[in-house]
Amino acid sequence: MSKKILALLMLAVMLFSLAACGPQAEPAPAAPAEGEAPAAEPEAPAYxxxxxxxxxxxxxxxxxxxxxxxxxxxxxxxxxxxxxxxxxxxxxxxxxxxxxxxxxxxxxxxxxxxxxxxxxxxxxxxxxxxxxxxxxxxxxxxxxxxxxxxxxxxxxxELGMGYTIIEQAQNMGAKTFVHYSFPRHMSYQLLAMRRDIFKSECERLGITFVDATAPDPTGDAGVPGAQQFILEDVPRKIQEYGTETAFFSTNCSMQEPLIKSVLEGGALYPQQCCPSPYHGYPGALGIEIPEDKKGDIDFLVGEITAKIAEGGGTGKFSTWPIPVxxxxxxxxxxxxxxxxxxxxxxxxxxxxxxxxxxxxxxxxxxxxxxxxxxxxxxxxxxxxxxxxxxxx
Structure with a gap:
């Protein structure tokens, strides 16, 4: 065998060895069955x-x-x-x-x-x-x-609520309407205009309007201070004006203590600042929402109704059916x-x-x-x- 032929044979063996040890090619994807459209590649969001x-x-x-x-x-x-x-x-x-x-x-x-x-x-x-x-x-x-x-x-x-909240309070038997807010919120034009509608509607319907100032949750006392004020002040207002008193606050963080205090005092609560079954009610009433019931409005409404009834507040609490x-x-x-x-x-x-x-x-x-x-x-x-x- 000539040296040239021997060299070629050795080269072939080396190439075969490298191919056997190297990464193997991925098998080609199976062709779609006859009449079946090929699977589309998922597209990443364009934004x-x-x-x-x-x-x-x-x-x-x-x-x-x-x-x-x-x-x-x-x-x-x-x-x-x-x-x-x-x-x-x-x-x-x-x-x-x-x-x-x-x-x-x-x-x-x-x-x-x-x-x-x-x-x-x-x-x-x-x-x-x-x-x-x-x-x-x-x-x-x-x-x-x-x-x-x-x-x-x-x-x-907000302006429409100036009429509907007072109407709802009257339907509940309110003789007094307490409006909790603070200077920062009253600098918001819509909230100030709604407060004025509250006042005029109360005057029209013979309901006493009480403009109550609460601590601003963004102030030095923070959210805990504002919540503690509500827990302490609502019983004082109920003692002064009676249980035929409807309460309202312009601030989200005040809703839980407000609901809790109003229920304990036997007063009225027509609506939260941001109306929704989820807003304030679960925390105030100690309602735990199971994982499989999250987002189930009917379940939550049923739980709230039962808790309110246990506290003797049936017919005295309301909200919107949608979490706005x-x-x-x-x-x-x-x-x-x-x-x-x-x-x-x-x-x-x-x-x-x-x-x-x-x-x-x-x-x-x-x-x-x-x-x-x-x-x-x-x-x-x-x-x-x-x-x-x-x-x-």
Whole structure:
């Protein structure tokens, strides 16, 4: 055998050895059966949506609704919170909104509650990006200003509630109506206008209106101080005015102690500041919601009804059948998706908002638009929601 042939044989053996030890090729995917379409590759979301809410202590409903959206849509959702003491930490609120907008894939941001600092945060984002859809729920700023900054604003009909809450209190037999608030909230135009409606409606119906000042939860005593005040003051008010007294507070963190104190004192509670079976009632009444019952409104209403009955409060407590602030978070996300997918008639599509809210609430929701009686301005992007009551 010549040296040339021997060399070729040795080279062939080496190549065979390398091929045998190297990585094996993956088998080709099986061809689809006849008439069967090939499996589509899952597409990654083309965008992300940011959600900013309060913390659990200031607004658990919104926070849980944001978590629900994160669970539903995964990495497409980015979560942020604003600080509990947002009045003194406006820069933190702005920075947290900017941190979401710094991701170029974030194409929409939903903020509920839209606390002071939201308009400034939107302005800061607009300086660097003009492609972000902003949805603001439960605004705590001047309505004209927030309506000019956000693309869409959601608000429970605070002015309409000025009439319906007093009517509900009268239906319960109220002779006195106690309104707890503090200067910061009374600087919010809608809340101040509603307080004035409360007062005039009480005068019209012969109900004594009591304007009670409570500590601001963002003040030095914080949320615990404000809650302790309610626990101590409600019994004093009941002793002074009697059990035919209806109580209302403008602040979320006060609802649990208010419900607890009113039930213990045998008084009346027509509605929370943010009406919903979830708001204040479970914590005040010691209701544990099993994992398989989360989001089950009928279950919760049944539990609340039973607890209220045990405390002798049947017919004295009520709320809206829909968790309105949760609906704003979930509806804001679903509307953002519809808009970004090209499923809306325009950036502001009232019919689409109604469709989404109705699906979430499980009952028809009709929206109104806000007119500022002080300025005469009407905002087609500022949607007001009002609902009937359920009485426990």
């Amino acid at each position: 992300k949506i940011g959600i900013m809410t309060g913390t659990v202590s200031q607004g658990e409903e919104e926070y849980r609704a944001a978590e629900k959206m994160k669970e539903k849509y995964g990495d497409m959702i980015i979560l942020q919170t604003y600080p509990d003491n947002f009045m003194k930490e406006t820069e933190t609120t702005i920075a947290n909104v900017l941190s979401m907008a710094s991701d170029p894939e974030v194409k929409a941001i939903v903020i509920v509650q839209a606390v002071p600092g939201t308009s400034a945060a939107i302005d800061k984002v607009r300086e660097i990006r003009d492609d972000v859809l902003f949805i603001a729920g439960v605004p705590g700023e001047d309505p004209d200003m927030i309506a000019s900054k956000a693309d869409i604003v959601f608000q429970a009909d 602030n949760m609906m704003f978070v979930e509806g804001g996300v679903e509307y953002s998706i519809a808009y970004l997918n090209g499923e809306t008639a325009d950036k502001v599509d009232k019919a689409k908002v109604e469709e989404i809210f109705t699906e979430i609430a499980g009952s028809p929701i009709t929206l109104g638009t806000f007119t500022n009686e002080s300025t005469g301005n009407t905002f087609e992007n500022f949607f007001m929601v009002l609902s009937d009551y359920i009485t426990f």
